[in-house]
Amino acid sequence: MMNRKPEWLNQMGDHTKMKHLLVTGRAFSFLSLSSMIFFIVLGAAGILHQQSTSSPIHSMKGFSAAVSSGFFGDMMEMEMPAFHSGLESDSFTNREISTFLMRTLTSINPNDPSGILSAELPGMHNDSFLIRRGVGTDTNNGPQDHLPIIDPASGAHEDDEPPLATEGPEEEPSPEPEQSPDPTPPAPSDKPDTGKSKVAFIYHTHNRESWLPELGKDTKDVSSTTKNITLVGKRLAEKLEEEGIGALHSDTDYPSTVKGFNYAYSYKYSKKTVKEAMASSSDLKLFFDLHRDSQKRKYTTTEIEGTSYAQVYFVIGNKNPNWKENEAFATKIHNALEKKYPGISRGIWGKTTGNAEYNQSLAPESALIEIGGIENTLEECYRTADALAEVISSIYWDAEKVSGKE
Numbered sequence: 269m270m271n272r273k274p275e276w277l278n279q280m281g282d283h284t285k286m287k288h289l290l291v292t293g294r295a296f297s298f299l300s301l302s303s304m305i306f307f308i309v310l311g312a313a314g315i316l317h318q319q320s321t322s323s324p325i326h327s328m329k330g331f332s333a334a335v336s337s338g339f340f341g342d343m344m345e346m347e348m349p350a351f352h353s354g355l356e357s358d359s360f361t362n363r364e365i366s367t368f369l370m371r372t373l374t375s376i377n378p379n380d381p382s383g384i385l386s387a388e389l390p391g392m393h394n395d396s397f398l399i400r401r402g403v404g405t406d407t408n409n410g411p412q413d414h415l416p417i418i419d420p421a422s423g424a425h426e427d428d429e430p431p432l433a434t435e436g437p438e439e440e441p442s443p444e445p446e447q448s449p450d451p452t453p454p455a456p457s458d459k460p461d462t463g464k465s466k467v468a469f470i471y472h473t474h475n476r477e478s479w480l481p482e483l484g485k486d487t488k489d490v491s492s493t494t495k496n497i498t499l500v501g502k503r504l505a506e507k508l509e510e511e512g513i514g515a516l517h518s519d520t521d522y523p524s525t526v527k528g529f530n531y532a533y534s535y536k537y538s539k540k541t542v543k544e545a546m547a548s549s550s551d552l553k554l555f556f557d558l559h560r561d562s563q564k565r566k567y568t569t570t571e572i573e574g575t576s577y578a579q580v581y582f583v584i585g586n587k588n589p590n591w592k593e594n595e596a597f598a599t600k601i602h603n604a605l606e607k608k609y610p611g612i613s614r615g616i617w618g619k620t621t622g623n624a625e626y627n628q629s630l631a632p633e634s635a636l637i638e639i640g641g642i643e644n645t646l647e648e649c650y651r652t653a654d655a656l657a658e659v660i661s662s663i664y665w666d667a668e669k670v671s672g673k674e
Contacts (some may be wrong), residue, residue: 277341288660290454384463385588399584400599402615403606459511465551466513467664468508470558473626475521477560490642493521497569500639500649501558507657513664516545516579535623542627554664555634557626559639561648569648570611576638576654578648580605580606581614585636587624593632601635612655 393427455582463629475498476491483492498519505517522537523529529537546552561568561581568579582598584591598616628634637656 281410368444396583396617396619398615399595399618400602400616402581402602402613403611408657436471443449459512460668462514462551463533464514466514466516466549466587467547467551468505468513468554468556469518469542469549469658470505470515470556471518471520471538472497472501472559473534473557474559475519476523479560479644479646479649481608493524494648497558497639497649498561500653501556503650504556504558504653504657505555510662511657513554513661513662514551516549518545520634531662535627539627539630542630552632553633554660555627555631557634557636559636559638560644563641565641565643568614568644569645572611574607575610575651576648577609578644578652579614580637580639580652580656582616583624583626583636583638584616584618585624586618586620587626588629590629590632591618594628594634598635599631600663601656601659605655606662608659609655612652 286565295425305545477497478492478495480487480490483490498517501517502519505515508515518541520538520541522534526537538607542555570577570579581601584595584598586596594618595618602613602616626636629638639652
């Protein structure tokens with residue numbers, strides 16, 4: 269007669285096997301979940317690190333622009349005992365801390381609720397962030413782009429290449445940039461000049477931008493084919509010439525000269541203009557794309573010694589891998605303006621979406637400058653152009669002295 273294990277022993281064996289199986293399953297699940305969490309955290313850390321190295325909003329420069337000068341000076345003193353800040357210390361409010369953390373983690377400015385919608389709706393992008401503060405800069409009122417109505421059905425996007433023309437008349441070539449007529453040879457003087465060399469190029473991607481006081485307050489379209497930002501560019505070129513710096517100016521009207529013009533491709537059209545200018549004059553090294561902001565007068569005007577000036581700000585496109593070179597150039601102009609015309613500069617702003625390159629990859633000394641807003645006058649913009657010519661020429665000649673070329 270064969271001995272059989274009691275039924276209860278068999279059940280106990282099955283229970284033990286099941287228990288081992290469950291323990292093994294739990295261990296496997298735990299290890300799988302841990303591995304997944306580890307790789308998710310590792311990937312997120314990599315993304316954050318990449319953003320911190322490519323966008324100044326997450327850098328110390330973006331942080332220093334977001335806090336008061338006194339607070340930043342205190343931070344420097346803690347790290348470098350030999351450094352003594354002469355600025356009055358300011359407290360760092362809870363609101364400022366929360367705002368900075370929110371913008372760092374989400375790129376949304378809680379002081380500007382429209383930023384939540386702008387990430388989802390085409391044409392509402394206003395992702396500008398402050399890189400360098402100007403005197404009295406209001407960080408809650410950054411640049412506002414002029415946004416004409418673009419047919420969504422066209423599928424046009426700033427990053428796309430303009431479609432090739434397949435029928436109709438050939439596209440008109442871009443007009444040759446204006447050259448200031450050679451003046452009567454002046455009497456000998458000690459004032460330097462570039463001779464026949466043209467070193468500065470001024471152009472306008474959005475050439476029809478105008479001002480309400482010049483067109484009439486009842487107008488709904490703040491643009492003009494004749495009285496527009498190109499007049500300010502012409503003034504800047506003339507004043508640079510007076511300072512001895514040879515300048516070229518393009519007043520190309522893209523809507524009328526480009527076949528099948530589409531506003532979304534504006535920077536593609538102006539890039540062609542810049543390249544043509546560079547090909548025609550190898551001496552060109554300073555490039556300025558002048559625009560007009562879309563904000564109201566109270567945000568774009570300052571008074572200096574009883575005279576009103578249209579304020580300026582500089583825009584740096586962070587899709588350009590070498591944007592730091594452009595920012596360094598803009599910083600020189602910004603600092604010089606702040607020294608001679610305190611309050612005229614609204615600072616330096618960066619952008620990461622949209623075109624966000626602005627032809628600035630073509631030359632390190634290239635800047636996009638917004639002059640005034642829709643409620644400024646042409647005369648106020650002229651005064652600012654004169655101030656720009658003064659500081660730009662000073663920077664240029666100081667650099668020439670250092671290089672020994674003068």
